[in-house]
Amino acid sequence: MATYVVRAYCPKCDKYFKHIGRGSYGDCGLCGTILVGKCVEKYSVNDPNTKKEVVNIAYGENPRYSVTLGVSETQIEDARKLSPQCDWKKFGHSYRPLIKNRAEKLKLMKQCNYEEFSPDDFKGRQ
Secondary structure, three states, rough: OOOOOEEEEEOOOOOEEOOOOOOOEEEOOOOOOOEEEEEEEEOOOOOOOOOOOOOOOOHHHOOOOOOOOEEEEEHHHHHHHOOOOEEEEEOOOOEEEEEEEEEHHHHHHHHHOOOOOOOHHHHHOO
C-alpha cells in the first residue's frame, strides 16, 4: 500500500519542492509562479525529500590516527617498509598511521597480519 504526501508543486516548471510548515507554498524559485499543493507518492522519484545518492558510511572519509596499529620508535623503520603508503605521525614515544577510511584500515591490518573480530564475539561482556 502506497503512502501519499503533499508537496509544493510548480505547474509551469513541472517540478516538486520541499514544503515545511503549513499555509501558503510561496513562489517557485525558478520561474516565480505561485506553487500549489499536490499529492505525490512518498519516496518516489517526484518526492523532493528522497535522497538522490546514498553513501555507505563505512567507505566515507574518516581520517584518524590509529592507536592499535601504532608502533614504537624502534619499530618505525620496519613499519614504513611494511606499509609505505601510510603517513606516520609521532605521538610521544610511538608512531601512529593515518587511516582515511575503512578500506585503507583493512588493507593495513592485512599487511600487519591482524584480523578483525566480529562484534558478536564480544556480546555479553561487561
